[in-house]
Amino acid sequence: MKLPNKIAIVTGASKGLGASFSKHLCEKDVTVYGIGRSESDLNRLSTEFGSRFIPVILDVSDRNAVENWFSETFNESKLPDILINNAGFGYVSKVEDTPPEVWDSMMAVNVTAVFDFTRLAVPFMKMNPETCHIINVASVAGLIGNPSLTAYNASKFAIRGFSDALMKEVRNDGIKVTCMFPGSIETSFFDQLEMKGSPNKLNPDEIARLVVFLLETSSNFLVDEITLRPLIPS
Ligand SMILES: NC(=O)c1ccc[n+]([C@@H]2O[C@H](COP(=O)([O-])OP(=O)(O)OC[C@H]3O[C@@H](n4cnc5c(N)ncnc54)[C@H](OP(=O)(O)O)[C@@H]3O)[C@@H](O)[C@H]2O)c1
Numbered sequence: 001m002k003l004p005n006k007i008a009i010v011t012g013a014s015k016g017l018g019a020s021f022s023k024h025l026c027e028k029d030v031t032v033y034g035i036g037r038s039e040s041d042l043n044r045l046s047t048e049f050g051s052r053f054i055p056v057i058l059d060v061s062d063r064n065a066v067e068n069w070f071s072e073t074f075n076e077s078k079l080p081d082i083l084i085n086n087a088g089f090g091y092v093s094k095v096e097d098t099p100p101e102v103w104d105s106m107m108a109v110n111v112t113a114v115f116d117f118t119r120l121a122v123p124f125m126k127m128n129p130e131t132c133h134i135i136n137v138a139s140v141a142g143l144i145g146n147p148s149l150t151a152y153n154a155s156k157f158a159i160r161g162f163s164d165a166l167m168k169e170v171r172n173d174g175i176k177v178t179c180m181f182p183g184s185i186e187t188s189f190f191d192q193l194e195m196k197g198s199p200n201k202l203n204p205d206e207i208a209r210l211v212v213f214l215l216e217t218s219s220n221f222l223v224d225e226i227t228l229r230p231l232i233p234s
Pocket of ligand 1 (some may be wrong): 011138197
């Protein structure tokens with residue numbers, strides 16, 4: 001895909017990995033709809049990244065708000081080219097200590113919102129004569145289970161299954177699907193967690209440069225799954 005003047009939706013754009021994706025895409029002249037709940041963070045990024053970055057204050061788990069935003073934003077003459085399903089959070093606790101509300105909200109943000117953004121973007125992408133690309137951010141926690149991460153593991157394993165099925169479903173419509181499985185990344189993800197991840201974390205900007213590379217591959221070249229790890233984890 002040739003990136004200049006393409007349109008991207010990035011969920012969880014207010015900080016961390018999503019902010020890095022947005023920055024690198026804006027630098028490539030992509031218009032980025034950056035989605036998150038934190039208005040102040042998104043407005044600060046809009047000052048930093050310029051008019052290519054359009055802040056969208058939205059809770060991805062608010063289905064009505066997400067549906068309204070899609071119908072107000074896109075139409076036959078304004079079609080999204082890129083969707084990066086990145087918003088997510090973690091929670092560390094033994095299964096019997098995990099509050100059911102945390103489980104529900106983790107599934108709503110980490111899984112159901114990925115379904116909603118995808119089901120709403122795909123009809124527009126099918127109208128798009130250009131090759132489109134959906135990137136889902138899972139985790140190495142979507143490949144292997146860890147004690148005290150049952151909810152997070154379940155949410156990220158779900159993203160792997162969803163992505164694999166979706167890839168096979170929409171490839172003939174000219175829509176690429178890539179599922180990413182990163183290890184620990186240097187973001188605020190661990191701030192609220194009892195688990196601190198690897199001391200040698202991945203740099204989000206390096207992951208964003210990889211995403212730009214994946215997006216810029218030629219139309220018949222698909223990387224469907226990709227795992228990223230610190231070389232020396234501890
Ligand atoms: N950091 C790691 O080590 C690591 C490793 C593997 C995978 N991941 C995955 O990478 C993704 C990005 O995480 P990160 O490391 O960048 O974490 P982060 O710095 O905590 O950022 C999380 C982002 O998700 C957004 N978000 C969370 N809940 C939301 C909601 N209900 N509605 C809208 N936006 C919401 C946050 O925005 P607001 O707070 O403004 O809503 C924020 O922009 C997540 O899916 C995470 O599971 C992270």
